Amino acid sequence: MASTSARALSLLSMLTGGSTLTADELARRLGTSRRTVRRDVETLRELGYTVDPVKGAGGGYRLGPGGALPPLVLDEEQVVAVVVALQTTSTVLRGIEDSSRRALATVRQVMPRRLRRDADAFTVTAVPNQWEFPAPAPEADLVRTVGAAVRRREVLRVDDGDGTRSLEPHHLVVWAARWYLVAHDRSRGDWAVLRLDRLTSLETTGVPFTDRPLPEGGPGALVQRTPDRGDHLAPWPCTGSAVLDLPAEVVARFAPGGAVVRGLDGGRCELSMGAWSWIGLAGLYTTFGSPMTDVRPRELRDAFARAAGHLTAAVGRPGSA
Template sequence: MPSTSARALSLLSMLTTGATLGGEELARRLGTSRRTVRRDVETLRELGYAVEPVTGAGGGYRLGPGGALPPLVLDEEQVVAVVVALQTTSSVLRGIEDANRRALATVRQVMPRRLRRDADAFTVTAVPNQWEFPAPPPPADVVRTVGGAVRRRELLRVPGPERSPLLEPHHLVVWAARWYLLAWDRTGEDWVVLRLGEDTALEPTGVPFRERPLPEGGPGALVQGTADRGDRLAPWPCTGSAVLDLPAELVARFAPGGAVVRRVDGCRCELSMGAWSWIGLAGLFTTFGSPMTQVQPVQLRDACATAAGHLSAAAHD
């Protein structure tokens, strides 16, 4: 059976998630009795941790605010999560590379030797895909400014004329290594999605707003289904466009990173994207299974004819 100190640290690690855990559940996970759990809870309280009892249905224990600062208590899976996250954040956020390195060194220094070996096994180098993500990751200051307004529920102003638009920032969404802000536009009275990047200029106002219910599907679905979200065409060697007989919202959800979708009408949209070769680009367009018109440039039209010949021959083989 683990020692009292080892059990207390394990118990503290479980409670730091913020969830309320029942005595029976804690006893099962610690491999001990509920009476021992109560003693370990008292041990933590004596050490200055605010472990609160929760009564009623679903009651148990939770770690309340205040009290002593918990030590770094990580299991093997948490070590992997922390180490990998710190090493890969720079591929989706710019300007925190030095902070990442220092944080990783600090975390590693306080790890037990056994967990340090696990951490060292996950030393990686994250290289952003320059083709798929044409714009560099947003600066940390941009995300900090916008994220702070989201957390505080304060309006953001879009710089411009005297009556510049006001946005209610509701959520930050990271999709395919791209950062988006989901906001309610008070001027247009509709939900908007903004891609965060180097040129993002949103000014905090300090004016609070009330949170409003999101459309069905939540923030992720809303971002994926929005065509006009500020995406940029990636600088592939071969780029082209075509009008598809599909709604812009549907194509936006499945278009590859670095593609741009423009609404033509309620049933059609223009899709622009790129690839390493013209025949490869033609193949990407065929994956949408839609009739295509206004195909540009001529090299893409020629590649579509070549692909059609290959597919026809394969169909009659």
């Protein structure tokens, strides 16, 4: 490093990740010695930062709470992450567009010139594709309220359209551009997955709860395999349904956003979904590779017949190598 100040800033950047780093690891990343690391740690302490020593086999240093507000210390990869995230927030959250623009302008102003050039290289415009099956993003205030209850581990009382429920909110999950709350339902004594934007009459109770062991795979896997997660059929120009010879948990994992899965007996399920055309909707159903019955409406059945004709003709006319 060219100077003590440059090393100290780099050391601060490494420690702001929240993990404990050994003196050997810090020395390797800084390209210096353990003794120099100790001196740079003392420099940070003199500047008002709390750098705690961690003893034991996995010991080292970590940044403690309190102290002075750290300056903006970012490397090239962190610059890319911050800039792209701030420019694409509107795709998953409403009511935060202006705040994101102002935050990006503030971050850019305090960047060194070299990193500012890197940031400007990642100016992007996020445009949803029809294949993404987008949904309206939830309001930032809603996410903030529920997220605070998750962080504080406080019971929520909500209405999801089926009545009032008392929930222990554990995690927020974004999947298929939709926000879900993973919670333990006190009334039903089981885990529940709820669409965040479907919740009404949201009330924070201030009642604390203790953590529970999550189901296998964690919150993300639970959202993916839960058919009854509060989804409604998206308002596409063409919508239909069919019964598949597949378990609801499997179909729920791979169904596009805006689809609805309903479990049936015998390891079958009913899948309802939509698309921009009947032939496009028929193509979506064929991706599951399952026998189908009770296909509705007639337009979807006709689209399956046309698709079958196209596929049969394609098989009968092999192209040149």
